[in-house]
Amino acid sequence: MQKMYESVTQDNIQLGQIAEKSKRITESDVDLFAQTTGDMNPAHTDEEYAKTSIFKTKIAHGMLGAGLISATLGMDLPGPGTIYLGQDLKFLHPIYFDDVIVAKVEVVNLIDKKKFIMAELRTTVVNQDGDLIIDGTATVIPPKGE
Numbered sequence: 001m002q003k004m005y006e007s008v009t010q011d012n013i014q015l016g017q018i019a020e021k022s023k024r025i026t027e028s029d030v031d032l033f034a035q036t037t038g039d040m041n042p043a044h045t046d047e048e049y050a051k052t053s054i055f056k057t058k059i060a061h062g063m064l065g066a067g068l069i070s071a072t073l074g075m076d077l078p079g080p081g082t083i084y085l086g087q088d089l090k091f092l093h094p095i096y097f098d099d100v101i102v103a104k105v106e107v108v109n110l111i112d113k114k115k116f117i118m119a120e121l122r123t124t125v126v127n128q129d130g131d132l133i134i135d136g137t138a139t140v141i142p143p144k145g146e
Contacts, residue, residue: 117142
């Protein structure tokens, strides 16, 4: 039996549509990300080293926040079947362990390429205090309609 996925397709994507996804970032998330990617930067993995940094404690990889943007694009807006073409990111604030971060994507431009629609989305990540952690723009191809 084939799974049914809900997506915002090329037929019904609209300017101003918004989706959000949140996650508490744990030490386990950071350790798994470091092991998976090989990014063992001591700013993320060694508390004694991190105490000497400008942040005075370990911080999460910024790409964990970027990953939450990817999850929002791939699962919510536009959703399953989305083709991720590009992403511009600016890392503005650290993610600390146990921060609850919220990725938000908003459709800001639609480009008709005759054979398909491309969408540009403003992508942001904020923490529980409203600090802007990541700001950027994604370019995607939403899935085809039926």
